[in-house]
Amino acid sequence: MSSSSPVPPDLPPPLLHARSAALWWGLGLLALVGASFWSLDLQWAAFFAPQALSAMGRFVGEFFPPDLSAPFVAKVAAATLETLAMSAWGTLLAAVAGLVLAVPAARRETGPESGLDGGRPWVRWPTRWLLNALRAVPELVWAALLLISAGLGPLAGTLALAVHTSGVLGRLFAEALENAPPGPAQALRLQGVGRWVVLAYATLPQVLPQLLSYTLYRWENNIRAAAVLGVVGAGGLGQLLAFHMGLFQMPRTATIVGAMLALVALVDGLSYLCRRSMTR
Structure with a gap:
């Protein structure tokens, strides 16, 4: 009676090996970075020249002291609240639209028992292309386009954030739905429950913390984006x-930049506390 020795598991090749995919990907990335430095023709010597550093020092010195007069601080506070409202509304609209688009865009290997349209490629692929198109266009371009119809002000900025973020969250939500454990959904389907009820009571509850985490993270990014969108006339601090800054009023510019930093830090802290509370 012969005993067969156990078959050793297939281990990945060492990193410094010709068969290692990570080695070739790393070398390709290094070559790409090297080609980027060569094609950009970066003038590091001119950047660190004494004249350039002196000019930069004088420019930074013009920011101090910031303008802290009561009327201007009140004006900055109102613009800060406007930027916060733009980011919050844009993210909320994007989360709703992203979830609506994520359901037909998600693919489940288990088919319709998950409550998703996993077996309908004629629905899935056009929706994925739409999500790609929405997030491929930057927020600044969306704002410039929407200014034509919405006019100057925060409405164009809010819609620009919502359109771009819908594409980002839609893709992330679809991946979360695809990776949800299929067991609870299959159990409900065996009981004769419809696909939308399965989605609402089995699939979504499993991925809801992940969806909220993605939404909060995008809210942090939209705070920064909302501050930039004002450059094209979309309202807020931007x-x-x-x-x-166009009028070279540097003390007032310093106050606005300080408000941006405080707003980003506040939203980052709130988002961190929310994500931490969901993981407990």
């Missing part, structure tokens, strides 16, 4: 920044 519009105030473009106006005063």
Whole structure:
């Protein structure tokens, strides 16, 4: 009676080996970075020249002291609240639209028992192309386009954030739905429950913390994007920044930049606390 020795598991090749995919990907990345430095023709010597450093020092010195007069601080506070509202509404609209688009865009190997349209490629692929198109266009371009119909002000900025973020969250939500454990959904389908009820009571509850985490992370990014969108006239701190910086009013510009930093830090902290509370 012969005993067969156990077959050793297939281990990946060492990193410094010709068969290692990670080695070739790393070398390709290094070659790409090297080609980027060569094609950009970066003038590091001119950047660190004494004249350039002196000019930069004088420019930074013009920001101090910031303008902390009561009327201007009140104006900055109103613009800060406008930027916060733009990011919050844009993210909320994007989360709703992203979830609506993620359901037909998600593919499940288990088919319709998950409550998704996993067996309908004629629905899935056009939806995925739409999500790709929405997130391929930057927020600044969306804002410039929407200014034509919505006019100057926060409405164009809010819609621009919502359109771009819908594409980002839609793709992330679809991947979360695809990776949800199929067991609870299959159990409900065996009981004769419809696909939309399965989606609402089996699939979504499993991925809801992940969806909220993605939404909060995108809210952090939209705070920064909302501050930039004002440059094209979409309201908020960005519009105030473009106006005063264009007039070379550096003390007032410093106050606006400080408000941006405080707002980003506040939203980052709130988002971190929310994500931490969901993981407990």
